Amino acid sequence: MSSTPLPAAVRDRVRFDADGLVPAITQDAATGEVLMMAWMNDAALATTLATRRGTYWSRSRGELWRKGASSGHTQQVVSVALDCDGDTVLLRVEQTGPACHTGTTSCFTDRAVDLDALEAAEAADTVETAEAARPGEEDRTDGDS
Amino acid sequence: MSSTPLPAAVRDRVRFDADGLVPAITQDAATGEVLMMAWMNDAALATTLATRRGTYWSRSRGELWRKGASSGHTQQVVSVALDCDGDTVLLRVEQTGPACHTGTTSCFTDRAVDLDALEAAEAADTVETAEAARPGEEDRTDGDS
Numbered sequence: 001m002s003s004t005p006l007p008a009a010v011r012d013r014v015r016f017d018a019d020g021l022v023p024a025i026t027q028d029a030a031t032g033e034v035l036m037m038a039w040m041n042d043a044a045l046a047t048t049l050a051t052r053r054g055t056y057w058s059r060s061r062g063e064l065w066r067k068g069a070s071s072g073h074t075q076q077v078v079s080v081a082l083d084c085d086g087d088t089v090l091l092r093v094e095q096t097g098p099a100c101h102t103g104t105t106s107c108f109t110d111r112a113v114d115l116d117a118l119e120a121a122e123a124a125d126t127v128e129t130a131e132a133a134r135p136g137e138e139d140r141t142d143g144d145s
Numbered sequence: 146m147s148s149t150p151l152p153a154a155v156r157d158r159v160r161f162d163a164d165g166l167v168p169a170i171t172q173d174a175a176t177g178e179v180l181m182m183a184w185m186n187d188a189a190l191a192t193t194l195a196t197r198r199g200t201y202w203s204r205s206r207g208e209l210w211r212k213g214a215s216s217g218h219t220q221q222v223v224s225v226a227l228d229c230d231g232d233t234v235l236l237r238v239e240q241t242g243p244a245c246h247t248g249t250t251s252c253f254t255d256r257a258v259d260l261d262a263l264e265a266a267e268a269a270d271t272v273e274t275a276e277a278a279r280p281g282e283e284d285r286t287d288g289d290s
Contacts, residue, residue, distance in 0.1 A: 009263070080258040083252035107229045108227070115194065118155075
């Protein structure tokens with residue numbers, strides 16, 4: 001599949017899943033920002049190590065995908081690590097341009113879940129539920145009703 | 146599965162895989178270090194959002210796993226984001242103690258791939274291959290042998 005074999009030292013440590021893939025987290029080496037999560041197969045990891053350019057496996061297109069090949073938003077790999085059980089890859093990169101295809105710096109930029117809004121909604125629900133439950137409140141004082 | 150339903154605002158954005166899971170990257174909010182990657186199902190994400198404690202789905206044990214429940218190495222969630230296509234979660238946390246069950250700060254600590262050693266080995270292989278190929282070198286000047 002690739003002209004670049006995965007080095008034995010890495011092949012012995014990495015654990016691909018049943019589909020032959022491993023998740024790869026890519027982090028900006030300068031800022032520490034997590035830029036994206038994508039997938040690597042044997043060839044993508046081998047190519048990333050050999051070329052020091054972030055290269056992934058596109059599950060949707062079924063092909064190797066060198067990040068920035070069409071957009072120019074390439075990733076120069078600074079370091080690669082595997083986690084404790086070898087089933088996740090962490091790349092630290094020098095990212096050229098935005099990492100996300102939508103044009104944002106990272107794929108997580110401006111996509112936070114509003115925890116305070118959730119908490120407020122939850123509190124409102126609790127009040128509503130408590131009010132709705134009030135007519136039967138006497139029953140529940142028995143303990144296990 | 147959980148007493149805490151996933152809020153509709155999040156349910157509409159998250160894309161679980163065929164197994165009902167989504168990868169979750171956990172990052173130290175203070176240092177930016179990527180601590181670990183684990184998996185969440187609907188209940189794990191809902192519990193994480195409701196309790197602001199890092200909670201995952203253990204694929205090996207088949208159960209919800211509140212990080213630090215046995216070790217005390219809990220995660221206080223500072224922020225949660227989904228990526229551009231909703232199939233990855235990023236948690237920023239205040240980590241108590243080491244994040245990795247092996248006792249290292251992160252699951253990637255001291256587990257770097259030595260890129261320079263790989264490059265040196267690759268260069269040595271290339272020299273060996275070139276030397277081994279020398280006897281037949283005349284043949285190859287023909288172009289496509």
